[in-house]
Amino acid sequence: MGTRGKRPRRIRRHEAERLLDGGSVAGGPVDAGRLELARVLAAVSGPALPEEVADEEAAAALFGRQYELGRTARASSRYALPRPASPRAVAFRLAVTLGVLLSGGLAASAETGILPAALQRPAHALFSPFGVPPAGTGPARTGQPRHSTAPSAGAAGTGPPGAAGSAPPYPDEAIGWCREYENGKGKLKTKNLADLSAAAGGTAKIPGFCAAVLGAAASGRPGAAGTPQPTDHPAHPSKPAKSHKPKPTHK
Amino acid sequence: MSLDLSRALRAAQDGDESGFAVLWRSLQPAVLRYLRVVTGEAAEDVASETWLQVSRDLATFRGDIDGFRVWLFRIARHRGIDERRRMARRPAIPFDPHGAVAEQGQVPAPDAADEAGRRAETSWALGLIATLPPDQAEAVMLRVVAGLDATQAGIVLGKRPGAVRVAAMRGLRRLAANAEVQARRPRPQPAPAVRPAVTSTKPPALF
Numbered sequence: 001m002g003t004r005g006k007r008p009r010r011i012r013r014h015e016a017e018r019l020l021d022g023g024s025v026a027g028g029p030v031d032a033g034r035l036e037l038a039r040v041l042a043a044v045s046g047p048a049l050p051e052e053v054a055d056e057e058a059a060a061a062l063f064g065r066q067y068e069l070g071r072t073a074r075a076s077s078r079y080a081l082p083r084p085a086s087p088r089a090v091a092f093r094l095a096v097t098l099g100v101l102l103s104g105g106l107a108a109s110a111e112t113g114i115l116p117a118a119l120q121r122p123a124h125a126l127f128s129p130f131g132v133p134p135a136g137t138g139p140a141r142t143g144q145p146r147h148s149t150a151p152s153a154g155a156a157g158t159g160p161p162g163a164a165g166s167a168p169p170y171p172d173e174a175i176g177w178c179r180e181y182e183n184g185k186g187k188l189k190t191k192n193l194a195d196l197s198a199a200a201g202g203t204a205k206i207p208g209f210c211a212a213v214l215g216a217a218a219s220g221r222p223g224a225a226g227t228p229q230p231t232d233h234p235a236h237p238s239k240p241a242k243s244h245k246p247k248p249t250h251k
Numbered sequence: 252m253s254l255d256l257s258r259a260l261r262a263a264q265d266g267d268e269s270g271f272a273v274l275w276r277s278l279q280p281a282v283l284r285y286l287r288v289v290t291g292e293a294a295e296d297v298a299s300e301t302w303l304q305v306s307r308d309l310a311t312f313r314g315d316i317d318g319f320r321v322w323l324f325r326i327a328r329h330r331g332i333d334e335r336r337r338m339a340r341r342p343a344i345p346f347d348p349h350g351a352v353a354e355q356g357q358v359p360a361p362d363a364a365d366e367a368g369r370r371a372e373t374s375w376a377l378g379l380i381a382t383l384p385p386d387q388a389e390a391v392m393l394r395v396v397a398g399l400d401a402t403q404a405g406i407v408l409g410k411r412p413g414a415v416r417v418a419a420m421r422g423l424r425r426l427a428a429n430a431e432v433q434a435r436r437p438r439p440q441p442a443p444a445v446r447p448a449v450t451s452t453k454p455p456a457l458f
Contacts, residue, residue: 074311
């Protein structure tokens with residue numbers, strides 16, 4: 001009774017490894033108290049019991065069929081779903097995504113007017129059916145991107161401030177007409193009035209059109225542009241009617 | 252033995268049934284016992300699924316017989332995990348060592364008693380290991396029954412070898428402290444083993 005009550009020493013790592021390596025206690029000194037543990041391990045790693053390997057023939061027969069199944073499945077997956085198609089499909093999807101992103105960006109650019117002039121018009125033409133408003137026709141147009149082109153236009157002696165690009169949203173003369181229109185309280189030479197009306201899209205739209213044109217001219221390029229309203233800029237008292245002839249910025 | 256297995260593996264990889272049969276006969280008991288601890292009653296079914304997958308994919312396997320053992324038990328483990336998921340809603344069925352023995356009531360072989368004793372012993376030991384925390388039970392089974400070293404068992408379990416060693420050692424300690432194991436400690440005066448027939452004094456009816 002005395003020895004049975006004694007608790008065996010705690011298993012250490014090396015001893016554990018020895019027991020696990022085949023459950024043997026022969027590899028070194030092992031407590032008598034380990035013998036029953038070694039017996040447990042030996043029991044689970046013992047030779048096959050007859051019932052455990054009774055299905056050998058069935059397993060082997062199944063093997064033959066499954067082996068063939070696996071081979072044909074792999075072969076068909078290799079040829080029916082060719083691997084090279086996969087990267088191509090990925091590339092195609094990528095291209096479509098890029099295209100959508102690019103056109104979206106182009107549409108946004110067309111709307112905000114930051115594209116180069118050569119692109120601006122085609123872009124607008126492309127996207128206007130989808131509700132993208134043209135750049136520069138609204139009062140929102142400020143014209144900063146064009147600022148650098150204004151001097152050259154002025155040097156050429158023809159370009160009024162708002163029309164520096166190759167696609168002026170309104171006739172060059174519009175600013176002059178509008179000044180004349182506003183100063184003369186609606187009175188204008190008949191031909192000019194007709195032109196202004198055509199440019200504005202109708203006589204009734206002239207006031208709004210001119211407000212936009214003059215607003216753009218005033219805020220956009222005061223240096224290169226004809227002088228805006230005298231009341232706004234008393235430092236530049238020039239004749240409004242003639243201001244559509246730009247002053248050359250350099251000679 | 253290992254050379255035979257290597258040759259059998261190569262033959263089986265080429266689709267040879269008898270080669271596969273050698274592999275199966277040699278490794279099925281270990282697979283079955285491992286799965287008894289991991290999945291309990293479903294072990295036989297899961298073992299069958301394991302070998303089916305092995306059969307299907309053996310042509311793509313690359314490696315030697317040691318690598319094959321690792322591969323085999325990885326598949327067995329994953330099939331066992333699938334099976335446990337299927338049974339997830341049911342409470343875990345504890346391993347019933349008596350059930351396995353009871354099934355084999357009628358074995359009229361000359362060494363029936365001896366074999367029945369071995370069967371009972373195996374079932375009892377598997378049932379003990381199944382009471383361990385799962386990570387310890389798996390580590391012990393893969394080391395002892397599957398014959399994998401700590402590194403190979405780590406590949407099967409997705410653990411580092413050190414973690415496998417610790418789990419297996421803890422499992423052994425827990426087993427050693429188990430009351431049933433303790434009850435089997437040799438007495439100060441063991442019964443004199445005069446005849447080999449002494450083993451038959453432990454009839455399977457005891458288990």
